[in-house]
Amino acid sequence: MSADATGIEVPAQFPDAAGHFGTFGGRFVPEALVAALDELASAHRAAMADETFRTEFADLLRDYAGTPSLLYEARRFSARAGARVLLKREDLNHTGAHKVRNVLGQALLTRRMGKRRVIAETGAGQHGVATATAAALFDLECVVYMGQVDTERQALNVARMRMLGATVVPVTTGSRTLKDAMNEAMRDWVANVDETHYLIGTAAGPHPFPALVRDFVRGIGAEARAQCLELTGALPDAVTACVGGGSNALGIFHAFTDDPQVRLYGFEAGGDGVDTGRHAASITGGSTGVLHGTRTFVLQDADGQTQESHSISAGLDYPGVGPEHAWLHDTGRATYLPVTDDEAMAAFELLCRTEGIIPAIESAHALAGTLAIAPKLAAELGRQPTIVVNLSGRGDKDVHTAGEYFGILDKE
Amino acid sequence: MSERTSRIGVAFDKARADGRALLVGCMPAGFPTVEGSIAAMKAMVAAGVDVIEVEIPYSDPVMDGPVIQRASDIALAGGVRTRDTLRIVEAVAATGAPVVTMTYWNPIERYGVDTFARDLAAAGGTGLITPDLIPEEAGEWLAASDAHGLDRTFLVAPSSTDERLAMTAAHCRGFVYATAIMGVTGARSQTSQAAPVLVSRVREVTDLPVGVGLGVGTGAQAATVAGYADAVIVGSALIRCLLDAPDEATALTALRTLSTELSEGVHHPTR
């Protein structure tokens, strides 16, 4: 597979025209939104084929977001892992995570469609901050929906969004967390769809969002593949990432899907453990259903009511997952495994102490999963494996959570 | 697919002959309790509501505004199950009023589409209104509703293209649901400008009756909508009667009063 700087030159052959990945995906939305989704799908198709759009996106990624991000060989962490671990440093991007790629792509698309207003949902506030950033850069009105529980525990990110000029709306319905913020964003969108783009934060939701978000983050894998070949002279044995809605994982997986020798691993938030019922592992601990406009794996009860998810990581704390992951799981192309809060925090600490890098707690799930699979992979291959890990974000936003977890905050 | 053999089709024919519209009143199943919702629905029928729309409460109702969200939350917190909805449908259908069910899609997939259709038909329900299911994704439901003789009401919106209006109406049976505004459920002070335009666009592509919902809350608004639509669908305003009342007796009195007012409206269309 070839790729230009954006990684989007080769169109993916899936989903189908109606947005299905096998039996997953599609559109489960009010009819009122169908016209807007059709408009978005055709804008997406046209943009992907447009040299000017691709150049503009590539320039923004390079000059504003700071990509390509480094592929860094983490030698001291590797020694502990028993694998050659290469970190894809998305934490070094502007705003501190892979998410900037998606928001820049969608902001460009918003301008292309002639819309002046963007809305977004956010859990911890990372996607909200990234959206507010792009809105400032593109001079768009920006409204971010955030569950009231989250506005209280992530006050700093609320302040960040406001500094950037966004309006933050605390959502007081349902469980008052990310899924309810998403419901409220959809309600806003139905009412204001003419002038508003819903800048969704992950590769989930109704068609064309899963494909569109994936296309804007595919550069991660395109870069990593070329960097790995240059650094090691070979493809990696495995590529790993954490999976919330699934954007950073799809972003790094995509360039490798046609390389059968490269194993793909997605690590879900196992919370207190999948068997405790307190987790956010939709694929390993959920079942097939419809949520937020798409058919996928969902945490739900016997009547199809969505269940609350639990994770120490706000960015993974979502009871669904993007439909392309459901499909990659179904086809067996990728393997999904849960990682508990404790396992993630142990890996978090290990990266801090061995490499001087404080990762996002989301990304720490990918590190923990890598530590778990490395010995098995080594045994299977009969040699030290090479593993590319998507370090999707930096941990500054998590200092308070991690400080409390490790009991290292001074009492007032 | 426009032959009207359903009970709801018969009701539409009769209303049309009387020169009036049908009044459809919506209530979430299990709100405030299972028994309480049955009592409320029966009171509505007694006070002149022609058709009862039983909404299956769902955790993530993206088409609904604050009133229905709150009522659904109360019903779910009370532990209402999908099978309770079927019991409610059966109890209300016993009054002789047609009972249609409105539901987000996931609870039906979870129950089993064909199984639900069978059980709904057995309970005496006329069919489903599906706010987040478009015909393109409805293959299993099309088959199940045919197999069990149920009506299918998909939604059309002011933003629907002519092509989609025709396609959607062609997949409906019983009636078509026209959403009066671009937005979620909830009573509004003004009636929609877009609704009459949408209804006449729908009439160009189908002979099926057209119901109009979203935003109607008073007798005067009901009369206005009855002037161009075959059914006036009211939810939030009726539900608020129960949310706002201090006790069940007060609630039912308020519900009867509003139902009577709305019924007056649909019997005297403003043309």
Ligand SMILES: Cc1ncc(COP(=O)(O)O)c(C=O)c1O
């Ligand atoms: C750093 C980081 N990684 C990962 C995620 C999870 O999202 P996704 O699965 O879409 O990559 C988030 C979400 O907030 C995040 O902030």
